[in-house]
Amino acid sequence: EPEVTQTPSHQVTQMGQEVILRCVPISNHLYFYWYRQILGQKVEFLVSFYNNEISEKSEIFDDQFSVERPDGSNFTLKIRSTKLEDSAMYFCASSLSGRGSGELFFGEGSRLTVL
Amino acid sequence: SQQGEEDPQALSIQEGENATMNCSYKTSINNLQWYRQNSGRGLVHLILIRSNEREKHSGRLRVTLDTSKKSSSLLITASRAADTASYFCATEIFNAGNNRKLIWGLGTSLAVNP
Numbered sequence: 001e002p003e004v005t006q007t008p009s010h011q012v013t014q015m016g017q018e019v020i021l022r023c024v025p026i027s028n029h030l031y032f033y034w035y036r037q038i039l040g041q042k043v044e045f046l047v048s049f050y051n052n053e054i055s056e057k058s059e060i061f062d063d064q065f066s067v068e069r070p071d072g073s074n075f076t077l078k079i080r081s082t083k084l085e086d087s088a089m090y091f092c093a094s095s096l097s098g099r100g101s102g103e104l105f106f107g108e109g110s111r112l113t114v115l
Numbered sequence: 116s117q118q119g120e121e122d123p124q125a126l127s128i129q130e131g132e133n134a135t136m137n138c139s140y141k142t143s144i145n146n147l148q149w150y151r152q153n154s155g156r157g158l159v160h161l162i163l164i165r166s167n168e169r170e171k172h173s174g175r176l177r178v179t180l181d182t183s184k185k186s187s188s189l190l191i192t193a194s195r196a197a198d199t200a201s202y203f204c205a206t207e208i209f210n211a212g213n214n215r216k217l218i219w220g221l222g223t224s225l226a227v228n229p
Contacts, residue, residue, distance in 0.1 A: 035217075041221070042220065042222075043203065043205070043217075043219040045216050045217060045218070048216060056216060093158075102163075103160045103163055104148075104160065105160065106150075106158040106159070107157055108156060109156070109158075
């Protein structure tokens, strides 16, 4: 069964360092998303991406965050200068269809720890 | 309460019993989805119910949606120890643009004791 894969599964970094989280969405999917879950808190929407551009982003997704689909298969989330409060599990998701139909498929997540 | 609030926060039952989890929300929705998360693992989609549907089944799962009360329930029948996980509801809200944005609750932590 096709699945969304994420790497790394866990990354530890120092505050102020750049981090890139990688995702390989399901191959025929067209819509891509990043969500995050701070320990003990709700899953939060970060950004959605379609047709090589951001469709929507949340207030969390400030100038320190960026997304890219560099090669047609990977979908990356970059945090330029990490802060302690960026420590969270980051989930990538993809879907075949847009608004209101079908399911989102999530990866296993990348746990980011900022020291 | 915020969009997508589950109750109870924690539920402990014996294997074979049924587990019922509820979710309430505030705004009009396009659909409501239930997800499962094993500890430290990814989010697994269980079932999606559209705003014009009232009930949906998938195996041992039964989901209801009452848009007049802005609430949904997830029933797991004949629970098994392997059902132990956190269960989240997520609402998809009508939104401008062609994207999928889910608003999540805090989840219900279900423990099924053998």
